Every structure is written in structure tokens, then in C-alpha cells.
Amino acid sequence: RSILILNGPNLNLLGTRQPEVYGRETLEMAEAACVAHARAQGLEAVCLQSNHEGVLLDAIHAARGTHSGIILNAGAHTHTSIALMDALFSVEIPAVEVHLSNIHAREEFRHRSFISRAVIGQICGFGTQGYLFAIDALAKHFEREAE
Numbered sequence: 001r002s003i004l005i006l007n008g009p010n011l012n013l014l015g016t017r018q019p020e021v022y023g024r025e026t027l028e029m030a031e032a033a034c035v036a037h038a039r040a041q042g043l044e045a046v047c048l049q050s051n052h053e054g055v056l057l058d059a060i061h062a063a064r065g066t067h068s069g070i071i072l073n074a075g076a077h078t079h080t081s082i083a084l085m086d087a088l089f090s091v092e093i094p095a096v097e098v099h100l101s102n103i104h105a106r107e108e109f110r111h112r113s114f115i116s117r118a119v120i121g122q123i124c125g126f127g128t129q130g131y132l133f134a135i136d137a138l139a140k141h142f143e144r145e146a147e
């Protein structure tokens with residue numbers, strides 16, 4: 001089984017972007033950790049980052065038939081994008097939402113997530129470790145599905 005790990009706008013700047021909020025680990029490091037963590041559970045992880053909403057939409061569409069699960073940190077699109085929510089509903093692939101920061105402890109405008117409506121669950125506040133938790137969550141989900 002294969003998992004698609006999608007990161008949205010500004011997440012390419014991880015490591016140097018507001019390190020007090022998002023930590024010092026780069027996206028490259030986080031993605032490498034995801035690939036290794038997934039592999040240890042017999043899963044393949046394919047990682048993609050884009051600053052363009054349309055590219056994220058196309059990737060979600062293309063996941064149909066290719067990936068068994070999606071992990072999505074949509075960045076600021078989380079709080080605005082009905083299109084990304086609709087895409088997740090459309091492809092019917094189990095998905096987990098991740099945020100490095102605890103969005104509920106931050107500005108009011110970050111509390112609302114359109115993505116949340118279309119996912120199994122949300123993981124936030126644990127930095128890049130959240131992606132690994134999300135892999136575990138999907139692995140469990142696949143196990144339960146197979147029962």
C-alpha cells in the first residue's frame with residue numbers, strides 16, 4: 001500500500017520559517033522520516049509539496065487508484081479551501097489532516113478547518129512528529145479495513 005503525503009503553501013520553507021512556531025526541521029528531513037517510518041510498517045510514502053492549490057487538487061484527484069491513504073497539511077488553505085475539502089470527499093480515500101502547530105491555540109482564523117470535515121481525524125501541535133502519528137493512524141485504519 002502507498003500513502004500520499006501532501007504539503008501545501010509555505011511548507012517548503014520549514015526549518016527557516018518562524019522556527020519558534022514550526023521548528024527547525026526542514027521539510028526534506030520530515031519527508032525522509034515519513035518514508036522510513038512508513039517503510040517500517042510495510043507502507044510506501046510518496047511526498048509532494050506545492051504552493052499552488054490547483055497542484056494539490058490535481059494530486060488528490062490522481063491519488064485515486066494509486067494511493068490507499070492521504071496525509072494533508074494544507075497550510076493556510078486549510079482555513080479557506082472548500083475546493084480541497086470537496087476533492088477529498090470526491091476521491092473517497094481515507095485521509096488524515098496534519099498541522100505542525102496547535103491551530104486551536106493560535107489566532108481565531110486558524111481554528112476553522114474545511115479539511116477536517118473530509119478526513120478521519122486531525123493531528124496538530126506535535127511538530128513534524130505529527131506526520132508519523134498520521135502514518136500510524138492510517139496503518140491502523142488499513143488494518144481495521146482488512147478485518
Ligand code: DQA
Nearest residue numbers: 010073075076099100101110
Ligand atoms: C499550518 C497551520 C496553518 O494555519 C498555517 O497557515 C500553515 C501551517 C501548520 O502546519 O501548523 O501554513 O498548517
